[in-house]
Amino acid sequence: MPRRHDPDRRRRIIDAAxxxxxxxxxxxxxxxxxxAEADVPLGSTTYHFATLDELMVAALxxxxxxxxRVVAAREGLTDPGGDLAGELAAxxxxxxxxxxxxxxxxxxxxxxxxxxxxxxxxxxxWADDLAALLAxxxxxxxxxxxxxxxxxxxxxxLLTGGSYDEEYAREALARMIP
Amino acid sequence: MPRRHDPDRRRRIIDAAxxxxxxxxxxxxxxxxxxAEADVPLGSTTYHFATLDELMVAALxxxxxxxxRVVAAREGLTDPGGDLAGELAAxxxxxxxxxxxxxxxxxxxxxxxxxxxxxxxxxxxWADDLAALLAxxxxxxxxxxxxxxxxxxxxxxLLTGGSYDEEYAREALARMIP
DNA sequence: AGGCGATGTGTACGCGCGTACACATGGCTC
DNA sequence: GAGCCATGTGTACGCGCGTACACATCGCCT
Numbered sequence: 001m002p003r004r005h006d007p008d009r010r011r012r013i014i015d016a017a018x019x020x021x022x023x024x025x026x027x028x029x030x031x032x033x034x035x036a037e038a039d040v041p042l043g044s045t046t047y048h049f050a051t052l053d054e055l056m057v058a059a060l061x062x063x064x065x066x067x068x069r070v071v072a073a074r075e076g077l078t079d080p081g082g083d084l085a086g087e088l089a090a091x092x093x094x095x096x097x098x099x100x101x102x103x104x105x106x107x108x109x110x111x112x113x114x115x116x117x118x119x120x121x122x123x124x125x126w127a128d129d130l131a132a133l134l135a136x137x138x139x140x141x142x143x144x145x146x147x148x149x150x151x152x153x154x155x156x157x158l159l160t161g162g163s164y165d166e167e168y169a170r171e172a173l174a175r176m177i178p
Numbered sequence: 179m180p181r182r183h184d185p186d187r188r189r190r191i192i193d194a195a196x197x198x199x200x201x202x203x204x205x206x207x208x209x210x211x212x213x214a215e216a217d218v219p220l221g222s223t224t225y226h227f228a229t230l231d232e233l234m235v236a237a238l239x240x241x242x243x244x245x246x247r248v249v250a251a252r253e254g255l256t257d258p259g260g261d262l263a264g265e266l267a268a269x270x271x272x273x274x275x276x277x278x279x280x281x282x283x284x285x286x287x288x289x290x291x292x293x294x295x296x297x298x299x300x301x302x303x304w305a306d307d308l309a310a311l312l313a314x315x316x317x318x319x320x321x322x323x324x325x326x327x328x329x330x331x332x333x334x335x336l337l338t339g340g341s342y343d344e345e346y347a348r349e350a351l352a353r354m355i356p
Numbered sequence: 357a358g359g360c361g362a363t364g365t366g367t368a369c370g371c372g373c374g375t376a377c378a379c380a381t382g383g384c385t386c
Numbered sequence: 387g388a389g390c391c392a393t394g395t396g397t398a399c400g401c402g403c404g405t406a407c408a409c410a411t412c413g414c415c416t
Contacts, residue, residue, distance in 0.1 A: 006393090025293045026293075031373080032374090043394070044394060047395095114285060123337050124338035151329075151334070152327055152329040153330075171323075172326070175323070187363085208403060225362095225365095
């Protein structure tokens, strides 16, 4: 019995997809699991997203702003005399402290681009956005390298299951800044 | 009929698994696809590797030495006065130049550790091995940071589909070295 | 020689998957 | 208000999957 004209059906499906990935990983993502999570019929998910790639692109778009938002929210970043490395290391810590789940989610979608060309533009855009945030404070090469270093540090924390060493991150990031 | 007493059945199954991941990604890995690739019956793969996790651990162990080997083969690294950053950037270039396929394979297995705790010790060991190679030339913190930076640079190349800029990598790595 | 455990083989079951399609229904245009 | 199209719904099919298990065969130990 119809819940006809559900204007943000799409949005609710994307939200459900994000929750599914958060809980079960990309391997657990299917039209059916998303349908169940969003409490819509199977046909509805296939109607709005013909392929899982489309659904992942939408999910990556929506969830990917997480870290950028954390970074952008740091006022210290805009201050020209501020401690850039310290601010970035702190942002990283803040993001990781929010729990493995959130970070894992964003990273898993991010890393899925390795095998799914459809996700690459979104992933690349993400890295570019971050670099753009850094642009006012440094040259493009440094910004790019800082983003790469932050990605590598995150990767090590998440991959090895170890804890985040903010002081180490600050020191490493500081060396990148000429 | 039977190919009885096949002494390195195990090894051949692992090799087949690596070829499957290289071609189709981890998503394409199953007892059946591996059995077909290795030309052994299904039961044989389940006998030697009860779960796919076991199979992936074996595959990661065997394939993961790729980059370490490239790095270790560079004589310039052991030379105390050599250009460490330049050597590392060149090693990265050599590894990536061997084709996306090889790098994608190793990275995909490496990144799978994000969601599969069983792979984490292997992935962590991999990063440690690399850091150990660098140890004679720098302090531990720097070695760790260099590995993180190399991981981040690789990630960006593979994720964005862009090309590798060795000069940029050399410059960034050089800044890490005090 | 005998036997036993490790290894190899074939088949079956139940499940969740993507996909396809036919049908219902609501909003919008004319 | 008639009709059309976007949207929503339910069901079915075929496939590949992990798993389980019974049976064959071999190596090796006594």
